[in-house]
Amino acid sequence: MKNVLRSKKVHTLLIAGTLLGSTVLTGGHALANEEKSFEELLVEWEAAGLDTNHTEAIEKIKAYVEQNIEPGVFASLHIDREQDPFGVVVLSFTKELSEAQKEEIAKLAEEPSEISIRVVEYTEQELNAKQAEIDKAVFEEGALKDLGITVYHTGTDIINNKVELGIDPFNEANVxxxxxxxxxxxxxNVVEGHQAHTLESSVNAGEATEDAEQAVPISAEVDVMPISAVDEAEKQGFFAKIWAWFSGIFK
Known part of the structure; x- marks a missing residue:
């Protein structure tokens, strides 16, 4: 279940679309998402002084959760840019919040930041613990080898509230x-795994750089960032490593 919470204050420079919207209004000009790249929109927003990291809203949410939400209820936080490049701050909890709590959280974000609240089964810490158990079984104890199955990766997927495990051969029977x-x-969640390949030493530096950029595209759709990593994210550059924040909530 997902609730999108909006503040009532209207920002004069940008009104970000909701999770269901696809048009961004900035400086009085409508910009369809497909007409400009994420990088171009980012430059325009930053020039207008807009915080695409939603830092202020996230810091306020962090303080509110620590003071008002009982332990084990807050699950995770990420920024969803799939429909709206400016992003919606998605908060996951393990149980439904009261209407009063939702209203209080909604007041923490002013336009153009938006907040979405959903209920999930597992906290990020719980998913990390389950991933650690799987890692020990497959990488240390050699589980699945007798079945002829190779595990290439595991990972915590807080967007889908799953632990992902990549295997080869990937087929219905092996899943x-x-x-x-x-x-x-x-x-x-069992998915197809792929063996990592390094660039051959015979490739020149220019080709290697180009291949590396093509092999690891930066996605602007979803940012995963635990609340406690905000300060470090600012130091590193929020958009430099979209998937770099999978641990450390409220340590």
Whole structure:
């Protein structure tokens, strides 16, 4: 379940679309998302003095959660840019908040920041713990080798509230075998795994750089950032590593 919460104050420079919207209004000019790249929009927003990291709103949310939400209820935070490049701050909780709490959180974000609240089953810490158990089984104890299945990666997916496990060969029978091995938990998502390849030394530096950029595109759709990583994100550059913040909430 997802609730989008808006503040009532209207920003004069930009009105960001909701999760269901696809048009961004900035400086009085409508810009369809497909007409400008994320990088171009980012430059315009930053020139207008807009905080695309939603830093202020996130800091206020962090303080509110620490003071008003009981332990184990807050699950995770990420910024969703799939429909709106400016991003919606998505807060995940393990149980429904009261209407009063939702209203209080809504007041923490002023336009153009928007907040979406949803209920999930697992906190990020719980998913990390489950991933650690799987890592130990497959990488230290050699689980699944007797089944002829190779595990190339595991990861915590807070957007879908899952632990992802990449295997090869990837087929329906092997997916079932992996899930059965771990007791068919609802948090496990088995996907196709790919072996990592390094660039050959014979490739010149220019070609290597180009290949590396093509192999690892930066996605502007979803940013995953635990609340406690805000300060470090500002130092590193928020958009430099979209998927760099999977741990450390409220340490």
């Amino acid at each position: 079932k075998a992996v899930k059965d091995y771990f007791g068919n938990p609802d948090y496990l």
